[in-house]
């Protein structure tokens with residue numbers, strides 16, 4: 001049901017091959033390299049095109065500081081699910097298209113010199129959907145942030161829960177939220193960045209739990225699609241409903257940041273958090289470390305939620 005909405009802002013392979021790209025917002029025809037040089041933002045109207053997780057990471061972190069984790073985690077098909085195609089087949093196609101086994105990339109990096117754990121969604125892998133592997137990668141990143149006592153960032157670009165995994169997928173909403181609560185109890189910052197689109201189970205869990213929630217201009221953010229809401233409530237929805245600007249105006253997010261300013265904004269915020277934590281630490285008594293040594297890996301493996309693929313097969 002999100003298909004028509006999600007077509008907006010995508011760059012087709014043909015357009016890339018032809019080296020020309022048409023802005024879906026202002027309809028200007030531009031040289032692709034020119035747009036790419038400006039971090040895939042339209043120079044004429046500031047439309048933010050969707051970008052891959054790899055490009056996103058490059059634009060956000062200190063150059064060369066990214067170390068990727070958990071690339072070998074791969075989804076299984078516990079329900080033997082099939083709709084028009086089998087889930088297995090969909091996964092194979094997504095892997096062939098993107099060279100990845102999940103819709104997120106996760107790892108360690110620095111931003112403005114501060115250590116940060118980061119998770120970035122890639123919409124091109126099954127609509128950035130949240131499955132068992134994605135949930136597990138997020139929880140592992142949070143666990144690393146707690147161990148390293150550093151900040152945590154998630155950049156969302158997702159249609160929501162991966163329905164082919166049914167309850168396994170929905171469970172990831174509570175699993176990631178619980179892990180974020182552990183991070184919060186340690187006084188460590190979580191910054192959630194919402195990009196086009198952030199919908200469904202992702203917006204209904206971790207994406208909206210940031211200590212600071214920022215969004216890119218014009219991003220579609222919501223739970224159900226506009227058409228479904230309109231049918232349910234039976235009234236016309238306001239102009240710009242479910243866009244970043246509307247959400248900022250109504251207090252659901254904290255700030256809208258242009259892609260080119262995102263790195264510096266994050267760097268400034270993490271510096272501020274560090275200062276704050278230092279001043280708090282001087283007044284606090286020594287707390288015992290309550291972090292559980294055991295991660296959730298063992299439990300998740302027991303439940304058969306995912307498997308590990310040898311790296312050479314990736």
Ligand SMILES: [Zn+2]
Pocket residue numbers: 023024025026027028042043044045046047
């Ligand atoms: Zn434009």
